[in-house]
Amino acid sequence: MIEADLGLRLPSDYKELMDRYASLTFDAFLGLFVPNPGDYPDESMRDGILGLLHDVAPDDDEAQEVVDDDGSVIESRYFSHYPDPGGIIPWGSTQNGQLCLWEADGDPDSWKVLVSSDGVFMWRHSGGILDFLTQANRGRLRCPLINNKGNLDRTFDDNLPGQDSM
Template structure:
């Protein structure tokens, strides 16, 4: 049976994308060494037009500064690649089909729905064990929260942004609720 485990909140929500990335770099020693030599020129207007939504600034900043990353050999994060943005869009659409099935099968008191439903769930990362990290698309994109859909059936929310979620998860500030504890390690994925 699926259930909503609960909601975790950051002490302070990091609204500035640069501040969120800096928090992640502090949480993961050596992460800054993986930065791209120059900021990626991702065609965000193309991505967002195709998707039908403006994406959060912290996510876009992390994608511009870093290649695809894997945290602790568990959580994979990859943004659109310049010139191949359509692949990222296609990947999100495929993940949305899976998320639609999970939402349909979930036995939650308040049903969740995939994007593009109002407030729908939009995937931004996944684990190598089948966990999904999603945005709940309520309000403006920089107010979206994170929803975790665990492979073991537990669902939970984090009221900060995606990059702050990564920093808080890796640093141990968050209870991992159904996820393994993560060491502060990252590598190119």
């Protein structure tokens, strides 16, 4: 239903997380957008994502600087936005306002993770969302746009479907 509303397939690892958790936050810092059809009573998921991209994503008509693990600029390029083919699409955010995105190019299970800081800089992770979260929780991620170079404490808060948050 969500994929039909968006008009695209989502990565398998993300769908597994969505099936398991009603909400998911790591280190009280990084939260995943876990869409539920009831979350958008007056609009579609697609409209919600387009609104989020409009409000917080980097403009698709301005080049962003892509940085490496040390914060050095490695390229400057334009990122198109969903629903354009290969466009960026959000999947989470941090308490400091960084937006976590996919570069939705090709097979969804090969989409790269991007982290955007204030629409100017982008950092790219070579793996998918589950690899990103695993590496961050193991202290092996080096994203210079996230506090502590992208490493998260090993704490998470999950809300299983049908349970209330504590």
